[in-house]
Amino acid sequence: MSMARDDSRTLELIGIALVAVLILVVLPMMLDIFRLNLVGKYLTYAFVAVGLVLCWGHTGILSLGQGVFFGLGGYCMAAFLKLEASSVANTKIQSTPGIPDFMDWNQLTELPLFWIPFNSLPFALIAVIAVPTLAAFILGAAMFKRRVGGVYFAIITQALAAVMTILIVGRQGYTGGINGITDLRTLLGWDIRPDGAKYILYFVCCFLLLGTMFVARFVVASKLGRILVATRDKEERVRFSGYDVANFKIFVFCLASAMAAIGGAMFALQVGFMSPSFVGIVPSIEMVIFCAVGGRQSIVGAVIGTLLVNWGKTLFSESFPELWLFAMGGLFIAVVLAFPRGLAGLVTDQLIPRLGSWRGLGQRQPSPAPAE
């Protein structure tokens, strides 16, 4: 088994290398910038999916509210970009120039206090990670120290996603409401809208994602990774081996949320806006589906699953827009029933043993059942 695990780790490394080639070389060569920018958007969801591999696939904590952390990261980034786009020169037609347009529409006459620090890029970048991680820490500490887990935790995270959406939509003077924060233009004077900038942002997103995958791989391969699996397996035994289980769960939940937040920030940069439709229950569950389709225990699988499902979504909804949700639901049912370990499971359990036997590499095959 340890042999098999070594093999699967090598496989994971090969997988990461293939993903790198795919997103850094193949896709940029094949696709025009419009499509590549779409791929870049999908890749921002992959950050969330990689986080879910850690917290759901390895630790068994199903969070149906990862959109909240994606959104918090995205909003922190968008807040900085929006303030830069709302210079007095750009907003001189407003009744109060110098504040974001949606505030002006909502009769705000000055920048709210909590918006002021977002004038600084270093602050905004720290906030992108710190705000969602802190939120995850508070939620995680409150739940895991009280030993709330399983379905109850999933429902609470889902409620959080709903609350977050309602809050954003309801306080539109402070958040941009249902439209979100739109019309983002420049990053320290560098226009993020032209094709050249989109190429650069796409590659930044790729490298950050690859970095995230390596961090996830390091965690999984460490003793902490084995403690996470042990927690999923037999939480009580872990406690009776002297570990404070809650701390490990809080750690992995915060890490997954920080990853989601980086994805959210890259989303705001590449897509040019941030809105509550990427925060609520539906996107949160969609992200779980991306992860499940790819294989919730596989870092590479989660990224590939995200790309495939979104590619399918784009194809499908361009031709049959109203059928997409049914297709998505059907896909999730199919994954649960037919291949619970996702595409990655199909590759490692089915494809690779078969390839091995086709090529006559019989050494590591399971021995055939004895004839009766």
Add this chain to the structure above:
Amino acid sequence: MASSTDFLLALENVSVSFDGFKAVDALNLYIDKGELRVIIGPNGAGKTTVLDLICGRTKVSDGSIKFKDQEITGRKEQEIVRLGIGRKFQTPTIYEDLSVFENLELSIPRGRNVAGALFWKRTEEVNERVKDVAAMIFLRDHLDQAAETLSHGQKQWLEIGMLLIQDPELLMLDEPVAGMSVSERIKTAELLKQIIKNRSVIVIEHDMKFVESIAHRVTVLHQGKVLAEGNMNFVQSNPKVKEVYLGH
């Protein structure tokens, strides 16, 4: 009441009730350093509950539990473990998805916080320790095997091994030979004789032959109370014990 004791573990006046039912009723139990104590009793006598109370899995309703003169009631499970109490469950409780090696490695009492676990190094010392314990529990040749593929008896041994590697001062074993074959029972009795050196052990067991082969002192529980306590002969000849437990 004597509050400072020479005992390793002292339960005084301990009670716990579940919905009004007193599972353990004003129980007094004292374990010496280096003692092997066997707890027997009919089903529902409260044997497993006593272990649950000691290791913090169930909260005490009333009374005091002292380990090395420290009050441990109300402490968290992992804190009690770190004080030096190890617990084996009735059914084998191991990490099925991990290998035998990894099961033992996780039980080494170091690197127990998040940072320690993240930057844990599998040193030669770790390898040696795991291999030594694996040899003791007859699993030296199974280190790379997934724990879920072990036989029932091997799983029991693995859990005992996971406790050994923690090196607790007090080891609590809940039916360590349940579901084992005859030859596995003999090996387990040998194993227990080895591991009780240098530590105190509480064993819950139903199998009287097995009890006779290992017991120093026996406590008989009945309806949450101590019915009799003493060596095996004394307990076996006690008429009250015969009536509730041994006679039938």
